[in-house]
Amino acid sequence: MSSTATASNTTAPTQILQVGSHSYAYRRFGNGPGLPLLSLQHFTGTLDNWDPAVSDPLASGREVILFDNAGIGRSSGEVPETVAGMATHVMAFLDGLHFDRCDVLGFSLGGMIAQQMAKDRPSIVRRMILVGTAPRGGEDIMHLEKPSLAKHLQDPRNTGYAVLQKIFFAPTSTSQASGEAFIARLMQRKDDRDPPSGPNVAKAQITAFREWERVAGERFADLRGLHHPTLVVQGFHDEMIPVRNSYWLAENLPNAALLAYPDAGHGSLFQYPESFTRHAAAFLSSDSESAVF
């Protein structure tokens, strides 16, 4: 239950937590006065997709917990085909750690899971940071078949992490240079790496995105019941989940501030890690009932 001595995702050991018949892979590092920050990852992402330039500064004020959902990395089981199914695994993992309350950083798919957790068990989430994500009933969520994304995903030169530079960053020289630096940081960890996600992971998660796009009842009505202080963060040039989804999130959540970044795509937090972690830490350090930081 104690934090590791090494407060970096480049070196923190991968741990396995057994909960019932499931084993969950995770890393925890850092310490400080804050509640633990559970970090929920993007489409096909593993523990090794957390940029140390984002996770490590946040770990200087609180414990950061990175989590592989079921069927990802070294976690057992099948990838659920709904966001709600993924949220159930996160809550089982937190129960297994005997955590009854934490802060949550959810990026992309992870931000959808965070919203679902806040709805299903409101008390387990104190504050949420939702980056590059969408509400249930949002639009144009992860349509990898559209030409602006398919041209990169189907380009055989984009092997491994290289495709992330293309699809997480804006098509400008400045944003692409940030993307190159991001990829280099992901490679800093040499040992004890997760296996990359295969096509079965992608298929199940895409099914979950299609289900998340469906409107159930009055559109965005669920959001108005989530009073958790929330910081919504987005890049204006996100092709994977367009920025209007963050507008809908922040307008309909009763207690959300919005920070949006220029010259940035889906991975705005990885493009501007110094700015993002400074604002995120200020937001997380607040004890106010308001999201304003």
Next chain:
Amino acid sequence: MSSTATASNTTAPTQILQVGSHSYAYRRFGNGPGLPLLSLQHFTGTLDNWDPAVSDPLASGREVILFDNAGIGRSSGEVPETVAGMATHVMAFLDGLHFDRCDVLGFSLGGMIAQQMAKDRPSIVRRMILVGTAPRGGEDIMHLEKPSLAKHLQDPRNTGYAVLQKIFFAPTSTSQASGEAFIARLMQRKDDRDPPSGPNVAKAQITAFREWERVAGERFADLRGLHHPTLVVQGFHDEMIPVRNSYWLAENLPNAALLAYPDAGHGSLFQYPESFTRHAAAFLSSDSESAVF
């Protein structure tokens, strides 16, 4: 040319600058390493509408300059019926002060004037903060006749500043309480106050809003030529200039970050002065070519 000893809009003396046939009323106070911050005011607002909770903290790192445009407060002349005409007066005033470069905080109408200045004389603006405003070609700009605003403006109980609590703040108990505190702060200044604006000021400025709503050529194309680092700030529940105008601004300006506030209307900077001035000071203190702060 020196700053006053008293770094507060509650006590700074009103000064008059003669430029050609025009006399302009202004106040300047504060000091620090930053460029002077020219502050451009909202519809019918005078020097006395600048909340000391906003102007005074900013004056701890730079000189703050408050300005009455032509025909407002104790400035001579007629109120122009176009934003461009107002921008011409601001630039004449800055020339009269021998300023060739400054930062600009433009609120509402003032934010439109700031954009026009950045277009007409790009070198005079270093960084801009645009609060509760709209681009040329924006929508639903200051339509005081619509029921949500008219019910307050036509209520005889809302005399003097009292109407600002209704139209600048959201219809929640928390936002209205902030509005009441804002009004009390505006009344802290006891002497040397500006005369309030009369119906002729309102009429000319409304004419300018109608002209500003007109699209000339490709919508928002002008914004893409303004490379100044810009911080766009808005409340999600602004009835006077809806938040989608800030989305258009920040999406089309090539170098703008957006910060949007929950539970806030048009006067978000006056509702959250501690947060706003902290973010504004961080933004203004940056020497980067990027708006990211």
